[in-house]
Amino acid sequence: MKQLILGGARSGKSAFAQRQAAAAGLHVIYLATAQAGDAEMNERIAHHRADRPADWGLVEEPLALASALQTHAAPDRCLLVDCLTLWLSNLLAAGDDRLDAETRALLNTLPSLPGQVLLVSNEVGQGIVPINPLARRFRDEAGRLHQAVARLCGRVTLVVAGLPLTLKDCPA
Secondary structure (H helix, E strand, O other): OEEEEEEOOOOOHHHHHHHHHHHOOOEEEEEEOOOOOOHHHHHHHHHHHHHOOOOOEEEEOOOOHHHHHHHHOOOOEEEEEEOHHHHHHHHHHHOHHHHHHHHHHHHHHHHHOOOEEEEEEEOOOOOOOOOOHHHHHHHHHHHHHHHHHHHHOOEEEEEEOOEEEEEEEOOO
16 A cells, blocks of 8 residues: 655654554565755754664665665565655755656656555645745645645545544555
């Protein structure tokens, strides 16, 4: 099953996704999209690493997410992607051609992947309209991405204050 897990900053979405992955009873591979560009991001990455079980696999892929998913998906695996909005940020920095190509690749790849796939992402569309053009574009691109991914997932969960709210549950 494919599952999209949305939530705001520090909502508990990553912890929820990790519990879902652990409960799957499958070998888990964590696909990290973050890039450590500064000391604060290094700290965030270290925190996430410390929270994960040591026996989980790790793949760091900031751009070619569809390719990494194709490479590592298997019927006996659970892939946990954390997170789509960092991936989107990386793609926005890489340019429009890469953004369009990688987004299309993800949406084309996702339905055919074997095993379980958990996709974590930040819900950023519930605040005010940003004043900065790049921030507005990011918010808009994230909203479109979430809608498209949600259509392809059997389950969509919104996590608020550590509490999951199921928005869609159509397991295959």
